[in-house]
Amino acid sequence: MLERLQNSRQAFGWVLLIPSALLLLGLLAYPLGLGVWLGFTDAKIGSAGEWVGLENFAYLLTDDVVQLAVFNTLFYTLLASALKFGLGLWLALLLNHHLPFKSLLRAIVLLPWIVPTALSAIAFWWLYDAQFSVLSWLLRWLGVIDQSIDFLGDPMNARFSTIAANVWRGVPFVAISLLAGLQTIPPALYEACAIDGASPWQRFVHITLPLLTPIIAVVMTFSVLFTFGDFQLIYVLTRGGPLNATHLLATLAFQRGISGGALGEGAAIAALMLPFLMGAVLFSYFGLGRRSWQK
Amino acid sequence: MDYLQSLPRRWVTVYVPLGVFLIVLLFPFYWMVITSIKPNPELLDHERNPFWVLAPTLDHFKKLLFETEYPRWLYNTLLVSVASTALSLAASVLAAYSIERLRFKGAKSVGLLIFLSYLVPPSILFIPLSTLIFRLGLYDTPWALILSYPTALVPFCTWLLMGYFRSIPFELEECALMDGASRMQVLRKIILPLSVPGLISAGIFAFTLSWNEFIYALTFISSSEMKTVPVGVVTELVDGDVYHWGPLMAGALFGSLPVAVAYSFFVEYYVSGMTGAMKE
Numbered sequence: 125m126l127e128r129l130q131n132s133r134q135a136f137g138w139v140l141l142i143p144s145a146l147l148l149l150g151l152l153a154y155p156l157g158l159g160v161w162l163g164f165t166d167a168k169i170g171s172a173g174e175w176v177g178l179e180n181f182a183y184l185l186t187d188d189v190v191q192l193a194v195f196n197t198l199f200y201t202l203l204a205s206a207l208k209f210g211l212g213l214w215l216a217l218l219l220n221h222h223l224p225f226k227s228l229l230r231a232i233v234l235l236p237w238i239v240p241t242a243l244s245a246i247a248f249w250w251l252y253d254a255q256f257s258v259l260s261w262l263l264r265w266l267g268v269i270d271q272s273i274d275f276l277g278d279p280m281n282a283r284f285s286t287i288a289a290n291v292w293r294g295v296p297f298v299a300i301s302l303l304a305g306l307q308t309i310p311p312a313l314y315e316a317c318a319i320d321g322a323s324p325w326q327r328f329v330h331i332t333l334p335l336l337t338p339i340i341a342v343v344m345t346f347s348v349l350f351t352f353g354d355f356q357l358i359y360v361l362t363r364g365g366p367l368n369a370t371h372l373l374a375t376l377a378f379q380r381g382i383s384g385g386a387l388g389e390g391a392a393i394a395a396l397m398l399p400f401l402m403g404a405v406l407f408s409y410f411g412l413g414r415r416s417w418q419k
Numbered sequence: 420m421d422y423l424q425s426l427p428r429r430w431v432t433v434y435v436p437l438g439v440f441l442i443v444l445l446f447p448f449y450w451m452v453i454t455s456i457k458p459n460p461e462l463l464d465h466e467r468n469p470f471w472v473l474a475p476t477l478d479h480f481k482k483l484l485f486e487t488e489y490p491r492w493l494y495n496t497l498l499v500s501v502a503s504t505a506l507s508l509a510a511s512v513l514a515a516y517s518i519e520r521l522r523f524k525g526a527k528s529v530g531l532l533i534f535l536s537y538l539v540p541p542s543i544l545f546i547p548l549s550t551l552i553f554r555l556g557l558y559d560t561p562w563a564l565i566l567s568y569p570t571a572l573v574p575f576c577t578w579l580l581m582g583y584f585r586s587i588p589f590e591l592e593e594c595a596l597m598d599g600a601s602r603m604q605v606l607r608k609i610i611l612p613l614s615v616p617g618l619i620s621a622g623i624f625a626f627t628l629s630w631n632e633f634i635y636a637l638t639f640i641s642s643s644e645m646k647t648v649p650v651g652v653v654t655e656l657v658d659g660d661v662y663h664w665g666p667l668m669a670g671a672l673f674g675s676l677p678v679a680v681a682y683s684f685f686v687e688y689y690v691s692g693m694t695g696a697m698k699e
Contacts, residue, residue, distance in 0.1 A: 137523030159547035242649035304694030353540025374542035
C-alpha cells in the first residue's frame with residue numbers, strides 16, 4: 125500500500141505535507157480566523173461569549189487608549205525601522221571592508237539578535253533605572269547633566285528609550301543580512317566606476333544601492349513586521365506605561381485580553397493589526413523587487 | 420576599493436565608527452556580567468565608578484540556583500526547545516521534499532502559503548490560541564509550547580530546506596529510483612545526508628527561536644514550576660517593588676549562555692541560513 129502510494133507523485137506529495145498542514149492549519153490558520161471571530165463576541169475568560177457584531181470595534185475606535193496605542197505602534201515601527209535600516213546599512217558597509225578577524229567580528233555583531241530579547245531587555249531595564257542608571261552616571265560625570273534622567277518615567281523619554289532598545293536588538297539582523305547582499309556585488313563594477321572618476325558617494329548611490337534594493341526590500345519587510353508585532357521588550361521595560369505612552373497594540377491586547385480577561389476585546393485589538401500587516405505584505409509583494417517566491 | 424584610502428582616512432571612516440558600534444552592541448552584555456558579580460552595597464552606591472567591581476561575588480548566582488526555581492526553568496526551556504525543534508525539523512523536511520522534489524500539482528501555491536504563514540506575528544495569535552489550548556486541555560503543560568512553537572518554526576525551516584534540496588542534482592535521485600529505491604529511501608539515504616548543513620542551519624535557528632520565545636510561554640503557562648527561563652526571570656524574580664538586580668542579571672546572563680554557546684559553535688551555519696533564506 126505504502127509502496128504503491130510512493131509511486132504517485134501527486135498523492136505522495138500531499139501525504140508528506142500532512143504533518144506541516146496539521147500544525148499550520150490547526151494552530152495558525154484556525155486561530156487566525158478564530159481571533160477575528162472572537163473580536164466580534166463578548167467572550168471573557170471562562171465564558172464562551174455571544175456574537176455582538178461590531179460593538180467591540182465601535183467602542184475601541186473611540187477609546188483614547190486604543191487610539192494612543194495605534195499611534196504608538198506606528199511611531200515605534202516607523203522610527204525604529206528607519207533607524208535600524210540606516211544604522212544597519214552603515215554597519216554592513218563597515219563590515220564589508222577588508223578587516224582582520226572578519227568572521228569573529230560578524231559573530232560578535234550578531235550577539236544582540238541571538239540572546240533572548242526578554243533577558244536583554246532586563247539589562248536595558250537596569251541601564252534605564254531612574255536612580256542607578258549608568259548612562260545618567262556617565263553623563264553626570266561628563267558634566268552634561270545635573271539630574272539623573274528618568275528614562276522610563278517620562279512619556280517621551282520612555283518612547284525613545286524603548287525604541288533605542290529595539291534598534292539595539294534589530295541592527296545586527298539588518299546589518300548581517302545586508303552584508304550578505306553586499307558581498308554578491310562584483311568588485312569589478314566598483315573598479316570600473318572608480319576609473320571613470322566617481323567619488324565614493326557616487327559609487328554608493330549608483331552601484332551599491334540599486335544592486336542592493338531587492339535584498340533591502342525583503343530584509344526591511346521582515347524587520348517592519350517584527351517591530352510592528354513587538355511585545356516582549358515593552359512588556360519587560362514599561363508594561364505600556366507611563367500613562368500608556370508606550371502601549372503597542374500587542375501589549376494592549378495582552379493587558380485587556382489576558383490580564384483583564386476580556387478575550388473578545390483583546391482579540392479585537394489584535395485584529396486591528398491585520399490591515400496594517402496585510403498592507404505591509406502587499407506593499408513588499410507588489411511594490412518592490414521580484415523574488416523567487418513570487419514566480 | 421580600500422587601496423584608494425590612506426591609513427589615517429581609513430581610521431576615521433572605518434575603524435572608529437566600527438569600534439563605536441561594537442562598544443554599543445556589547446555594552447549591555449558587559450553590564451550584565453558586571454552587575455551579576457557585584458555585591459549589593461556596590462550596586463547601590465551612587466558615587467563610585469560603576470564600571471568596575473571591587474569585591475566580585477558569586478552570591479547572586481548562588482541565590483539564583485539554590486533559592487529560586489531557576490534550574491527547573493532551565494530544564495523546561497531545554498525540553499520545550501529540543502522537542503519543538505525536532506518536531507519542526509521532521510515536519511519541514513517532509514514538506515520541503517514534497518514541494519521541491521515531488522512537484523505535485525499545486526506545489527508552488529503551497530510553498531507560497533507556507534511562506535506567507537511566516538509573516539503572521541504571534542502577537543495576533545496568542546489570544547485565540549490560548550482559548551484553543553485551554554479547550555484541548557493543554558493549558559499549563561509543556562505540550563502547549565511544544566505544539567505552538569512550530570507554527571512559527573515550520574514555515575522558516577521549510578523555506579530554508581527547500582533552498583538546500585534545490586541544489587541537489589536530480590540525477591542522483593533518478594539513479595536511486597531506477598535501482599529500485601522507494602521515495603522514502605531516496606529521502607533518507609540521498610537527500611538528507613547531502614543536506615546536513617541545511618539541517619544544522621534550520622535546527623540551530625529553530626532552537627534559538629524556541630529558547631527566546633516569550634509571548635506564548637507567558638500566556639499559556641501559569642504555574643511557576645512550568646515556566647521557561649525568559650518568562651520565569653521576568654515574572655518571578657521581581658517581587659513587588661524590590662528589584663533584586665544581581666540575581667536578575669545573573670538569571671539573564673545564565674539564560675542567554677546556552678543559546679550563545681550553541682550559536683558560537685554553528686555561527687557559520689546560522690549566518691548562511693539567515694542570509695540564504697533572505698536571498699531566496
